[in-house]
Amino acid sequence: MPEHTFKLNGKQVTVNVEDNVRLLWVIRDILNVTGPKYG
Numbered sequence: 001m002p003e004h005t006f007k008l009n010g011k012q013v014t015v016n017v018e019d020n021v022r023l024l025w026v027i028r029d030i031l032n033v034t035g036p037k038y039g
Contacts, residue, residue, distance in 0.1 A: 001016040001017060001018055002016070002017070002018070002019055003015070003016050004016075004017065004026075008027065008031065008033065009033075013031065015030055015031070017030065024036055024038055
């Protein structure tokens with residue numbers, strides 16, 4: 001799986017997910033940050 005790195009709330013985050021996974025799902029489901037909503 002590809003490795004993706006980005007900043008979330010000022011912290012560097014690295015996740016291993018497929019390219020077709022939406023960023024919102026990564027933030028909510030993998031990183032357990034429930035503030036972001038769809039829509």
